[in-house]
Amino acid sequence: xxKGTFSRLFSFAIAAGLLFAxxxxxxxxxxxxxxxxTHGKVFTVAGAPIEDGTVVIQDGKIAxxxxxxxxxxxxxxxxxxxxxxxxxxxxxITQMGLREIGAVSATVDTTExxxxxxxxxxxxxxxxxxxxxxxxxxxxxxxxxxxxxxxxFGGGGGGGNIFGGQASAINMAGWTxxxxxxxxxxAMVLDWPEIETRSFDFSTFSVKEKPYTEAxxxxxxxxxxxxDWLDEARHYAVAMGHGGKADYDRDVKLEALVPVxxxxxxxxxxxxxEKDIKNxxxxxxxxxxKMILAxxxxxxxxxxxxxxxxxxxxLRPMLTEVQDDDDPYDVLLTQPEVLREAGxxxxxxxxxxxxxxxxxxxxxxxxxxxxxxxxxxxxVTLYPAEILGLADQVxxxxxxxxxxxxxxxxxxxxxxTDVKYLFIKGQETSLDNKQLxxxxxxxxxxxxx
Numbered sequence: 251x252x253k254g255t256f257s258r259l260f261s262f263a264i265a266a267g268l269l270f271a272x273x274x275x276x277x278x279x280x281x282x283x284x285x286x287x288t289h290g291k292v293f294t295v296a297g298a299p300i301e302d303g304t305v306v307i308q309d310g311k312i313a314x315x316x317x318x319x320x321x322x323x324x325x326x327x328x329x330x331x332x333x334x335x336x337x338x339x340x341x342x343i344t345q346m347g348l349r350e351i352g353a354v355s356a357t358v359d360t361t362e363x364x365x366x367x368x369x370x371x372x373x374x375x376x377x378x379x380x381x382x383x384x385x386x387x388x389x390x391x392x393x394x395x396x397x398x399x400x401x402x403f404g405g406g407g408g409g410g411n412i413f414g415g416q417a418s419a420i421n422m423a424g425w426t427x428x429x430x431x432x433x434x435x436x437a438m439v440l441d442w443p444e445i446e447t448r449s450f451d452f453s454t455f456s457v458k459e460k461p462y463t464e465a466x467x468x469x470x471x472x473x474x475x476x477x478d479w480l481d482e483a484r485h486y487a488v489a490m491g492h493g494g495k496a497d498y499d500r501d502v503k504l505e506a507l508v509p510v511x512x513x514x515x516x517x518x519x520x521x522x523x524e525k526d527i528k529n530x531x532x533x534x535x536x537x538x539x540k541m542i543l544a545x546x547x548x549x550x551x552x553x554x555x556x557x558x559x560x561x562x563x564x565l566r567p568m569l570t571e572v573q574d575d576d577d578p579y580d581v582l583l584t585q586p587e588v589l590r591e592a593g594x595x596x597x598x599x600x601x602x603x604x605x606x607x608x609x610x611x612x613x614x615x616x617x618x619x620x621x622x623x624x625x626x627x628x629x630v631t632l633y634p635a636e637i638l639g640l641a642d643q644v645x646x647x648x649x650x651x652x653x654x655x656x657x658x659x660x661x662x663x664x665x666x667t668d669v670k671y672l673f674i675k676g677q678e679t680s681l682d683n684k685q686l687x688x689x690x691x692x693x694x695x696x697x698x699x
Contacts, residue, residue: 284308285678286321287657287671290330295337295631296646305335307653310676315647326678330657333670336627337647338392338422338654339662341609342564342634343544343599346383346394346420347376361399361411365472366479368506370415372396373434376427382603384683387422389607390662390669392654393432393644395419395634399439400520400544400601412472413479414439416506417518419640421654423674432652436638437518437542438510442530443472444523473533480537483507516540516639518564522547522573531559542637544599547573550585553592562595562637567605567612580619586629587620597634614663626663652676 285307292303294315306314306321314320321327350357359375361367376396386394399414416435424430447465449458486504509515519530522545531552534541543549546563549556556563568582578584589596598613600606613626621629635645643652653676660667672679 282326282678283676284313284322284325285673285676286325286327287330287335287655288321288327290333290335290657292335292647293337293627294647295628296648303335305647305655307655307673307676310653312647312649312651312653312655314649328657328671330671332659334658334660334662335647336390336656336658336662337631337645338656338672338674339390339609339630340597340634340644341386341391341394341600341606341630342597342638343397343400343601344386344394344606345400345603346386346396346422346606347378347380348372348396348398349603350377350380350382361414365412366475366503367399367411367415368413368438368479368510369502370398371418371434372398372415373418373420373427373431376418376420376430378424378426378430381684382606383422384680385685386603386606387672387674387679388669388681388683388686389610390656390658390672391422391606391609392656392672392674393419393421394606395436395599395638397439397518397544399441411439411441412443412476413507414441416515419638421652421674423677423679432640432643435509435515436640437516438507440476440517440519440530442519442521442526443469443476444526445469476533477537479504479507480511480539483511487511510539511537513538513540516542518542518544520544522566524548524551527552528555531555531561535559545601546596547582549594549596550581550588553589553594556589557593562597562633563589564597564599564634564637565589566599566601567608568598568615569612583615583619586616586626590621590625595633595637596629597637598629599634608665610663610667611665614661614665617663623663630663 287305289302292300292305300317303317304319306319308322345360348360362370395417397417399411417437417439418434419432419436420430421432445465447460447462451458483504486501487508489498510517517534517539519541521527521530527543541561543561543563545566547566549563570582572581586596600609609630613630617623617626632645635641644654653673655673656662656669657671658667658669669681672681
């Protein structure tokens with residue numbers, strides 16, 4: 251090939267490349283990296299509300315909050331006059347991305363076979379395109395904890411596991427799980443064994459009775475297994491610390507439990523009954539495990555114990571049936587205030603997907619039964635972050651935290667309030683969702699003659 255021909259071909263290739271690059275970006279707007287939400291009433295949750303405040307978001311983080319802050323020249327300004335600005339709500343127990351349609355088993359990936367699955371990590375199974383995610387975030391929920399082997403409103407975790415796996419914290423927007431991830435492993439899920447004398451047989455749709463002695467033996471057997479797993483994990487941790495990988499056979503289940511027995515990873519213990527909570531607290535103290543109580547329908551009965559051991563509680567939704575027929579009808583509604591007065595830190599979770607969007611309403615129900623409003627707001631923002639060790643990233647509107655922000659036309663705990671703007675990781679995020687599309691569709695359906 252002659253030198254001139256090669257030069258012309260090379261020049262043509264460069265020109266074609268530039269043309270392709272130009273066409274690929276044509277019509278695409280440059281992504282916004284800075285926002286300024288101005289003139290809104292800003293509820294930082296870290297201090298007093300700012301009546302005419304500004305929140306500056308830059309590169310995914312909160313850059314400034316205050317009444318008089320400098321706005322970057324390249325910031326997109328959103329006038330929030332007449333609106334209110336809050337940190338996004340935090341739902342500390344969900345199955346988000348693990349359960350789509352409960353009645354369709356192919357869309358449910360909440361549990362694995364077997365009772366002991368500490369190596370299972372929720373983040374590995376989350377479906378970022380789940381329809382529950384946009385529906386939930388439209389109600390102002392910007393981050394959640396995805397908990398394997400959890401869910402439902404009955405006793406325990408409801409997953410059929412003892413060690414159900416590791417819970418993951420995610421932001422409620424992103425194309426992939428890596429886009430969404432806040433922290434891959436936040437807590438180890440433990441569904442506390444119960445002495446169950448009654449069980450439901452799905453093959454016959456009938457209740458089966460079991461003698462108490464048999465149920466007690468089964469409970470003790472599960473407890474012994476639990477102790478054995480923790481003992482083996484401690485031995486495994488010693489082996490890991492005294493030699494190379496060639497010196498021991500790798501066991502991924504024991505490896506997953508090493509941070510637990512070392513006190514580096516808390517145990518999220520699902521228990522509701524007074525006796526089960528006491529047994530779980532005693533066990534965790536003996537085994538030197540860092541415990542977070544999940545469920546806790548009878549936590550009020552052991553409030554002094556929980557306070558003395560500094561064990562926080564993530565409460566179930568309060569509009570559910572009480573455990574016993576002779577319990578006061580409002581015992582679950584008044585429990586948040588009872589725990590607050592006793593000095594027990596608590597958060598409120600949905601334990602669900604379909605009604606996760608009602609997280610704020612659950613907190614409001616507690617306000618109607620004595621809980622101070624500020625505490626209710628913290629129970630779905632700051633306190634979940636503190637309990638789960640994520641308060642340095644989310645939960646309040648403070649400089650340096652992830653910019654998960656909502657702008658509303660009123661109190662986010664009120665069911666009638668609308669979210670007007672939603673920011674996740676510093677990006678304005680769409681409020682569109684399946685429920686909204688269905689509403690619009692049937693609102694404008696043709697009228698019959």
